[in-house]
Amino acid sequence: MTKLSPTRPDGLVTSIGASKNPGLWSRTWPLLIGLMVTLSLIIASLFIGVYDLSSEGGREMFLITRVPRTLALILSGASMAVVGLIMQLMTQNRFVEPSTTGTIEWAGLGLILTYIFIPQPSLMLRMMVAIVFALIGTIIFFAFLQRVALKSSLVVPIVGLMLGAVVGAVSTFVALQAEMLQNLGIWFAGSFTGVTRGRYELLWIVAVTTIIVYFVADRFTVAGLGQEIATSVGLNYRAVMIVGISIVAITTGVVSVVVGSLPFLGLVVPNIVSMFRGDNLRTNLPWVVMVGIVVITLTDIIGRTIIMPFEIPVSMILGVLGATVFVYLIVRRGRRG
């Protein structure tokens, strides 16, 4: 047999270094611009509102409501966007996020049940129950996912939405029986209106979970290549899934208790970032965090200003925006075949 060897374009080797390092500056300036946009929105969020900050007690008011509200926006926007992305990597499905898997609805059911069985539950207790229910719901969803052959299919989010709808219906029924339907309505309309000093501090927990994601980011990217490739490169797939599901449940649970449901945030943000920068989680994480903050702050500012002095819940605006992006993604995928 004649000995065969592949053709090697040796001349190309030297150009690798050049094309790989496009210079520190050209890599940094988009991040700087993003950072500036994010910061200016944060500053805008701090100074938009009905209360005249220059009047007497303005400083007090600023610290009691504006600062906590803006911090809550930053923490919940960033963490929910990151959670959406790790869910998409773990499920290998672009349409998955806490509100298309039933996770948020499960947290809601947990909250309603706490209110019914324990009069005046503490914030900490509500949070714990919401996390446990979010965990149960997410595990049920992942158990279902193991039985689906084509993980990228639309069946996945459709079943997730149906699961969510069923759980939501149970919540509504329970709330109706206990005459707490109004509470449920208020809760589902995720809003930052009531977020003041003493009511947002739990959100620092999600700052911790987001930092954890940064340190294990590569594992999630590898898991996103599927169980077989992940196992082939020596990843403990099962352990990564357990860590991921826990992070999803904790983050969703905490944000649900403090803010309410923030639909589609985890869907919109990762998909936008992925279009421009692909899916390498560790290098994208700053972008996902920033775009998450930008989207939630922008929608909150819109909600605060369009019918001033009243407010529209941020979840309503997110719902409209998210549903539009959701449809766009489906249509775009349809065109690509």
Added chain:
Amino acid sequence: MITLENVTKTYAGETTIGPINVQIPSGGITSLVGPNGAGKSTVLTMMGRLMSPDSGRITVGGLDVAQAKSNEVAKTLAILRQENHFVTRLTVRQLIGFGRYPHSRGRLTVEDERHINEALEFLNLTALQDRYLDELSGGQRQRAYVAMVLAQDTEYVFLDEPLNNLDMSHSVQMMRQLRAAADDLGRTVIVVMHDINFASRYSDNILAMNDGQVTHFDTCADTMKSSVLTEIFGTSVRIIDDIDGPLAVYF
């Protein structure tokens, strides 16, 4: 050396594989051939510890694949399955970089970058390194996966039908590259193949399976005989002696 001792596997209720006892020597290319449903892919998948056998023991390069730590196994063998469909948008270079995961756990060192560059160069992907996988043709993507597996720098490389979805010229190119991986890089390559002529032209040994059993394991020259092939594939096969070696004709 790869050793399978009394390996059995039952799945879907009735399909049974084994007991298989075989030793595949190190070096060169060994092709797994046989009719559909013979169990070739299942055996490869078990050797690559993506599926565990019901009983028996599999060792690859002295490592018991079921017992050893996953990360250790990942430094000894790399396996690529047929269908690799994922939605993650990665560039070719990033994908190949994850082949270095067992060595670097994601934080690429200079050494890793060298391996990535070599794998890119080896599979003629250098010009495509910054393209996203979803922008590539099927053949290019297949090459990127193989590059990832080679970048893992393992002695043993298992590939499940690497020629699937490749046209004629890309198939030839792929086999030449695998041949070079065995000859120049010293890898032990095990491939599941459909085309007996491709298998015989590019590999050193042929392992034939039928009904979950290993029915034949020999050098290419000794396998490329009319009687042997007819028995393996269950259809009459003639052999024509071409300038480059024997050719199986089965039309």
